[in-house]
Structures are given as structure tokens and as C-alpha cells.
Amino acid sequence: MECFCLNNPTEAAGIGAFATFLIALIRKRLTFKKLVGAMSKTLTTTGFLFAILIMAFLLNYFFTVTRVPLFLANILTGLSLPPAALFAIIIIMYIILGAVMDALAMVVITIPLILPLILGMGMDD
Secondary structure, three states: OOOOOOOOHHHHHHHHHHHHHHHHHHOOOOOHHHHHHHHHHHHHHHHHHHHHHHHHHHHHHHHHHHOHHHHHHHHHHHOOOOHHHHHHHHHHHHHHHHOOOOHHHHHHHHHHHHHHHHHHOOOOO
């Protein structure tokens, strides 16, 4: 007999949202107006997230064309920082960005800057 297990937070969120929907229907608290309002807020939030991702991909294209990540990597490798200091800088940067940005957009924006830096320092093993 197989166990019904949730493998990730997305599945748990889907089940929770569906259960909330059913409870609202059973208690007769869900009206058509409230359903439309919830859908509108969901679409607005999703639209903002997609706009952030689209702009992040455009910024990555700009970085690729202007070769800014390679220039930044050359500057930082010229400073001869120890690997621990470099990682501390990267972690602090992600903590600051994580306070104001969505995680996926943050990673999409910063990987083109961070990856050449790590490769240039020879820490890709």
C-alpha cells in the first residue's frame, strides 16, 4: 500500500488552497464576488512576479552583451581576496537582496554576476 506523502511545499499549498475552498463552500461564506476578488488579487500578484522575471531576463541579456560580469570578475580576482571573504560578500549580498526581492528573480539576476566571479577565482571544484 502506497503512502500519500507531500513531496514539496507547492503540493501542500495546492491541497491547503483546495481544502480552504471546500470549507468556504460548505460554510456558504464564498460568494461569487469574493471569488472574483480573490482571483483578481491572484492574477495581480502573478503578473508582478512574471514582470520581475521578464525584467531579470532582460537585465541578464544586457549583462551578456556588455560583458559586465567578466569585468566585475576581473576586478575582484585582481584584489586577491581569500575564498572565505568572497563567500562572505556573496552571502551578505544575498541576505540584503533577499529582504527586498523574490528568490527566483534574485537568483536569475545575480547568477550572471556571481558565476564568472566564482569561476575566475577557481572555486568551481
